[in-house]
Amino acid sequence: MQDTLFEFISKYVSLTEDEKNVLLSLDLFRSVKKGTILLKEGHKSQDEYFVLKGCIRKYYIIDGEEKTTAFFTEMENLTPHCAINNDTSEYFVSCLEDTILLVSNSDMGVEINSKFPKFETLCKILSEELLAKQQIDFDEFKISSPEQRYLNLLQNRPDLIQRVPQHQLASYLGIKPQSLSRLRARILEKKS
């Protein structure tokens, strides 16, 4: 598991054995069972999550209804808004599958940065990349219809469609589960 992490990091910055050991010594790895809620609405937490294996999900509860706005899978990072603003969370984060996470917080960030200065460079690159990716995703969402969004997802993240329950996918696409069922049926009809 550590190896996948080091492999991922080495795409961005080179790592010495010493630096690898620093990372390991911090004991950041956590195994969490499917269904575990990592963060609850109204709660405070400084933790941020980097997914090594598995899938976590971010969702709001509006009028008693879950609204899923994001999934994070292998090598994706979720830094909850409340951790940045030192505020209470507006949303939930839970595990969709048994998941292995790297859980860090800003205290650790300070420690990591002192022992491992490249870490700051890494964070900068990752957050720039994330920002760019998010802008594109947002643009694509805005300019697409629900059906186009589903087709895009099928192209870009076919794994999600397999591993995520339909009703959560629907909400992620901005529609109701029934509409997603119908939309899928419609697409199949068109093909034939």
Add this chain to the structure above:
Amino acid sequence: MQDTLFEFISKYVSLTEDEKNVLLSLDLFRSVKKGTILLKEGHKSQDEYFVLKGCIRKYYIIDGEEKTTAFFTEMENLTPHCAINNDTSEYFVSCLEDTILLVSNSDMGVEINSKFPKFETLCKILSEELLAKQQIDFDEFKISSPEQRYLNLLQNRPDLIQRVPQHQLASYLGIKPQSLSRLRARILEKKS
């Protein structure tokens, strides 16, 4: 005009007179007329834009139709994706009003960083803030209907509704201009 810039920056990092002079010496200020196209689809550019006064707009042209995905007004920054990836742009950027911009590119970034190290800190804070803001905006967009999106905009950015043409607003809300007209009429009816 410089004063508004310094005032804005001083919210994040303190500025000495020397540093102010460094910034001014770089000659970053540009006045651009309404309608000017700053970036075209298919073109390359390293420039990024910080709006001091006025409004710029980011839009795609899909099947000959403009799809507006963002507006940037006073004290907001647009770093085009193509400037990060050194790629050709997928979208256009144009001026909605006569606008005063701060135009910078990564070459200047190097120069600024050497003469003015705090600049890096400033950029980091701003991009973190922007990332957080974008995530919230995206979430809000996903969990809202077009009507709710319009009402949110009315709450959060009433200035946009005044200064932006309806058909661009519509596309920004993810709907057609006719639907926006109808939606507005519907809201007025409900109120009475």
Add this chain to the structure above:
DNA sequence: TATATTACTTAACTTAAGTGAACGATTTAG
């Protein structure tokens, strides 16, 4: 100033999403 173009609204009609309900098929919990 006259003319052309563009912007906004309204209307009628079409298409797709929301809603409520029903039905098996899974999954979960006792």
Add this chain to the structure above:
DNA sequence: CTAAATCGTTCACTTAAGTTAAGTAATATA
């Protein structure tokens, strides 16, 4: 293992957005 709850699909019906077209107002252009 069984009962209960949840999930996914389908249906009929409602509501809202897309489409096409028309008309008026505002703006830009010659």
